[in-house]
């Protein structure tokens with residue numbers, strides 16, 4: 663597999679809304695002809711981060727409009743030094759405030775020197791049929807970005 667084709671979709675999900683988003687985004691990436699590698703953050707091998715040409719990161723809004731603190735945030739800190747110049751997409755589900763957590767996260771990613779794709783994709787609660795299509799389209803567009 664060419665490095666250039668391999669896109670990591672790495673997510674954390676408490677229930678399953680962000681997980682469904684991750685699956686649909688992966689479907690879109692594959693439909694665009696690239697190869698999505700879908701991994702739950704708890705199973706992700708940090709040492710493999712540089713084998714991904716692009717990465718899509720998913721985490722829901724959690725306590726205090728923030729990233730999840732025990733598993734996702736430590737992972738994000740560990741990969742922070744590897745994001746410079748990498749194309750990164752962000753996504754996640756939220757319960758009541760779609761802007762604060764995602765805007766903070768977008769700014770963090772840009773400050774680390776990553777090339778942020780579009781705006782982070784935010785979905786309220788569990789993705790419905792229309793939202794699932796949006797996730798597929800987001801994945802396709804990210805693969806072509």
Ligand SMILES: Cc1cc2nc3c(=O)[nH]c(=O)nc-3n(C[C@H](O)[C@H](O)[C@H](O)COP(=O)(O)O)c2cc1C
Pocket residue numbers: 674675676677678679680681722723724725726727728755756757758759760786787788
């Ligand atoms: C402990 C906890 C904290 C949360 N904090 C926020 C929050 O600060 N802002 C928000 O919009 N939603 C918050 N939510 C709601 C989740 O973002 C929402 O339920 C989301 O759909 C969960 O996605 P998941 O199914 O991928 O875990 C919180 C949920 C939990 C369980």
